[in-house]
Amino acid sequence: MKQYELIVGLEVHCQLATRSKLFCACATDGFGEAPNSRICPVCTAQPGVLPVLNAQAVELAYRAALALECRLNARSIFARKNYFYPDLPKAYQISQYDQPFSEHGKLLIRPKGAAPKTVRLTRIHMEEDAGKLLHEMGALKIDGSLVDLNRAGIPLIEIVSEPDIRTSEEAYAYLTSLKEVIQFVGASRCDMEKGEMRCDANVSVRPLGQEKLGTRAEIKNLNSFKNVKDAIDHEFRRQVELVESGGRVVQETRLWNAEKQATVSMRSKEDAHDYRYFPDPDLVPLTAAPERVAALKASMPELPSAMRARFTSELGLSEYDAEVLTGDRALAAFFERAVLEAPKAAKTVANLLATELLARLNAEGKGADAAPFPPAHLGRLAGLVADGTLSSKGAKDVFARMWETGKDPRTLVSDLGLSQVSDDKQVLEWVTQALAANAKAAADLRGGKDAAIGAIVGAVMKLSKGKANPALVNKLIKEAVKA
Amino acid sequence: MSISDDEVRKIAKLARLRLSDDEVARYGGQLTKILDAMAELGALETGNVPPTASVLGVSDVMRRDEPRAFEGRERLLDNAPDRDGPYFKVRKIIA
The missing domain is CATH 1.10.10.410 (Arc Repressor Mutant, subunit A)
Structure with missing residues (x-):
């Protein structure tokens, strides 16, 4: 049997973390709320309404693009993508087509068991989400389909990669890095369970050594990173078997069925959509002036990869500790503030953070900003360990008290009978x-x-x-x- | 430039229109006339003119990210051809 190479490109949608929708003032907090409780004449497409762009959505989209090393285009325009489906009340989705706001980015990924590599990004564009359809209510059959438009008009960015991904592990690593960066700059919360991050995979195979790309299938309905990985593995085997048995891969959309661990054909190219994109006359062009781009770049936080490098080289942390600490921006900030208090005990700070604080916060499902004491207290505690005042056992005891009382570790040291001898x-x-x-x-x-x-x-x-x-x-x- | 019957049928399908053969012939003729009129613009030299997406001469019209509840939700639901409680109701789209 010939050797085949897997070729994957990913399209990822992330919900921008705005308070209101992309083109109207409806709130974006509708997840789990009453159906159609966040709707208005604009997002339900009543006649005569006009969309007005959300400035914060643009800000967040631009930040995401810069974090992904994309170029911000000086001018971009919104286009109508036309198709009929009941979750889309206008019968078109406002998106961006031939002039997206950003192009040509890259993302460093760190696949498990392989060397880091760079995946090129083709483009990022802004678009609005569609509504949600309900076909049955539990066991209750409905004689029609029900439409909830709370999600209609929610701001999204779609991030399109080049077909640079070669293994399912790389796809997994790509999504992990992408989520990390987007969350870090605050562009999206990327909560997959709430539909805030979604992924489609374009998958093709070619005989090893062949230049020309094979025909690709687009896999949809991938609602977890693991599903993406499993679906790609399955689709690779399916296509190789097809080609090996003399068949041909057809260009089509396939749905991943996680229960059956298989992809099934959804629609073939014959009824492929003809979206008839054209510039939306209701919206004016969007610009990114050089001064604005410069100001945005200056305001960008240090990204996780750069921070990890600094934590290992300058503070002497292990790769693992650096990884844990940079997994979340609030946690990284907490760590850095704590280290200010104990500059020579960074390793101890990291240990206390990972073993004591993070364990407790995770157990309660909270973030670092919910810690019951300021970062300086953790730094001081690490300092007390570093200067020999406290044993590591003593530090654990003091930490437990800090967690309960929020008190300064120095106060607790005396409270706990670890008080100083001044004789x-x-x-x-x-x-x-x-x-x-x-x-x-x-x-x-x-x-x-x-x-x-x-x-x-x-x-x-x-x-x-x-x-x-x-x-x-x-x-x-x-x-x-x-x- | 003439538009074929198949093209008319394809456009009709995209627009979810069911056309009789007579209508296909009639609309084909009308669409051809429209395209012929547009084709007159082809005589102009437009090599140096960028495609126009907007003629207003303004850009970056935006609003602040401030959520505001719309109070007429019931009227929006009532305005639809059919509703079921808090939902809009449409014909069954999957079996």
Whole structure:
């Protein structure tokens, strides 16, 4: 049997995180709410209405595009995509066609068990979502179909990749990276369960070594990353078997059936849509002036990939820790603020964050901004571990109390009987022992190397199980080396 | 430029129109006349004219992202040919 190569391009829709719809003032919070509770004359296509573009949707779309290294076109226009379906009350969808707002991007992906690679993005365009159709209500059959237009007019971006994806793992990694970046810049929440992120896959095969691309099938109804991966694997096998048995792949739309783990034909090219795109006369062109693009670029946050690189190279974190911390923007921000308080204990901060804080937050389904104490407290706790004041066991105890009370770890250390010893005689005894046991540091300190005091302080803290008063320790060490 | 009967039928199908053979012939003739009229524009030199998407000369007309509830929901539902409680109702589209 010949060797075949898999070729995949993905089309991903993400809901822009606006409060109102793309062309009208209806709220976008309709998920799980009463049907048709977020509708108006515009999104139900009453005669004589006019769409007015949502400025925030444009802002978010532009941010997503810049984060994906796309070029923002100086001018883009909205077009009508014409087709009849009851979820589309105007009988056309306002989209962008030959002049989208953004093109030519790229995304670095990190597929499992393979080297990172770059996937090129063809374009990103803005469009409105359609409504939702209901064909039955549980067991109750309906003698028609029911239409809920809460989603009609919800702002979306469609991100179209080049056919650069070669394995289902790469497709999975592409979606993971894409979601990470889009969420990071706040363009979309990408909650797949709420339909805020959806994916179609264009899949074809060709004999290894052949230049020309094979005929592709478009797979729809992929509502999880795992479904995308499974559907691509299945479609690859189906097409290879078809070609091997003398058949030909036809250009068609296929639906993924997760229960049967198979794709089934939905419509063939013969009844392929003829959308008759044309510029929407109700909407004026959209621009992206160079000054605006420059201002947007300046306001972009550091992206996860750059942040990961900085966390590993500058802060000495492991790849894994860096990955965990940059998985969420609020978490990364929390970490960075905590590290300000303990610049030399970044690793400890990361450990406490991952093992203590994140575990508790995840258990309650909360984000880092719901932590019951400020980031500085976590930094201080890491500092107390780093300077020997607290053992790692002690840190766990203090953390548990921080979680319950929101109190400063320094206060808790005394509350928990980890309070400092400020008895001159006792502390001096520890200082004397510490100086004797750390002859080199002691000599350095006597020789004027003030930084060497850290090692002695640390030794005293160890001897005192973290209970010696640091200020007193410092004072007594300085006196001892002067004497 | 003449439009074939098949093209007329295809356009009719896209517009969800059912045409009799007489209508196909009649509309074909009318569409051909429209295209002939448009073809006169072909005499103009338009090589340096970019395709026009908008003639208003303005751009970036936008509104702030402020949700506002529309109070006439019931009237919108009543305005449809059929409704079922809070839903618009249409003919069954899948079996």
